[in-house]
Amino acid sequence: MRLITLLAALMLTLVTACSGIETRPASIEAFAAGNYKYYSWRSDPLPNVANSQDPMYIIDPILRSAVDADLGKKGYVLDKQRAQFSVDYIYASGLRMGERSAEAYNITPYPSVNPNRQVNQAVVDNAYALGGVKETSNIAVQFNDNTSKKEVWHVIITKIVENVNDVDKKDIRNGVEKGVKAALSTLPPAK
Secondary structure, three states: OHHHHHHHHHHHHHHHHHHOEEEEEOOOHHHHHOOOOEEEEOOOOOOOOOOOOOHHHHHHHHHHHHHHHHHHHOOOEEOOOOOOEEEEEEEEEEEEOOOOOOOOOOOOOOOOOOOOOOOOHHHHHHHHHHOOOEEEEEEEEEEEEOOOOOEEEEEEEEEEOOOOOOOOHHHHHHHHHHHHHHHHHHOOOOO
C-alpha cells in the first residue's frame, strides 16, 4: 500500500513538474475510509448574467466540469439526493516572491563557473525585469462529509500567471483541466 502511495506521489510530482502547475493534496486516508460513491456540489454554479470576463466567472463552469469528469472516471456519481460528500472550492489570486518568469531563459538558479569574471549587465537587468513578485492563480478544492459536515480531503492547485491582463479562455480551460487531473489523481476509485 505504501509503495503504491509513493508511486502515485512520484507520478503526481512528475506530471505537475512538466505542466507548470503545482498541486498540494492532503492525505487521502480520511476520504478513503468513508467508502464514498455519491457526491454533490456544496454551492450552485455562479450565474454570469452580465457576461463578465472576471476569471472567477470563467473558471467556475470549467472547474465544475473538470471535477465532474474526473470523479466520473473514478466511479463517483453526481447525485444530490444520495450524496455522501460535497465538493466545494475557493478561488483566490496570490503573490510569490522571487519567482522567475517563463521568458527568463538565461537566468539560472544553479551556481556555475564563468570564464569571464565581468558582471554581465544584461543578465542582471533581465533578473530584475523578469524576476521578482509573480501573481498566482490558486484553487483549493475541498470534500466535506455530508453527515458530519467535516472536511475529509482537500487539494490546492497553484499556477503562476504569466500575463495578468490576458484572459484567454482556452488557456484557462487547459490549465484548470490539467490542474484538476493532477490534483485528483491521488483519489481512490469509488467503492
